[in-house]
Amino acid sequence: MVTFARLIPAAFLLGAVALGGLRAAEPDNHSPDIPEAVRPMMADPDLAQSDFIENCAGCHGLRGTTVPAHLPEIKDRVGWFMCTPESRAYLLRLPNVAHSRITDNAQLADLMNYVVFVLGGKSVPVGTKPFTGSEVAHERQFPLTSVSLKAERLRLANVAIAKCRAPTSLRLQYPGSPQ
Numbered sequence: 001m002v003t004f005a006r007l008i009p010a011a012f013l014l015g016a017v018a019l020g021g022l023r024a025a026e027p028d029n030h031s032p033d034i035p036e037a038v039r040p041m042m043a044d045p046d047l048a049q050s051d052f053i054e055n056c057a058g059c060h061g062l063r064g065t066t067v068p069a070h071l072p073e074i075k076d077r078v079g080w081f082m083c084t085p086e087s088r089a090y091l092l093r094l095p096n097v098a099h100s101r102i103t104d105n106a107q108l109a110d111l112m113n114y115v116v117f118v119l120g121g122k123s124v125p126v127g128t129k130p131f132t133g134s135e136v137a138h139e140r141q142f143p144l145t146s147v148s149l150k151a152e153r154l155r156l157a158n159v160a161i162a163k164c165r166a167p168t169s170l171r172l173q174y175p176g177s178p179q
């Protein structure tokens, strides 16, 4: 028989679980703090963050994750693409980046450094140098097409897995994704 006395702790427990759930979901509603250690990677970290919010977060989410939507998760993963010069270039050759309406290359480099060093978190290989305006100016001349994009991403993910010990789930859109 379930007594009233036994139900009280159960109700408390349920309340705590519900609260815990709320707490866990809450940070996704706002941008992450920019860690002091990565601020020097950007000339203007706050502008880089607002540029991301304005130009990219509508699709990618404020924290770089929109799971289970069918697009690659940036949060804690995008940094692996800094593994080789080719895979760094991939990030700048993405159509939404290369064709960005931000025409100032140094400003776009800052935005991409925000993406890599803030949203990418611990996925960035040690010793990675930030993007520069001239690197952006060069690579954005060679935007990937939607045809080449998928194959190129897979190829470069495999290089990052082999060379930089990226997790094999980098081949997927997000860990556990069906594709």
Ligand code: HEC
Pocket (backbone or CB within 6 Å): 052, 055, 056, 057, 058, 059, 060, 070, 071, 072, 073, 074, 078, 091, 094, 095, 096, 097, 100, 112, 115, 149, 153
């Ligand atoms: C209209 C929606 C949309 C917007 C806006 C957008 N993206 Fe994307 N992004 C995508 C999709 C979809 C993909 C998957 C590849 C593709 O189809 O382009 C992607 C891929 C990426 C990737 C590759 C991640 C990986 O793991 O391969 C990065 C990085 C990225 N976007 C960054 C950005 C940045 C930075 C901006 C803003 C300048 C931006 N995106 C704006 C939809 C968008």
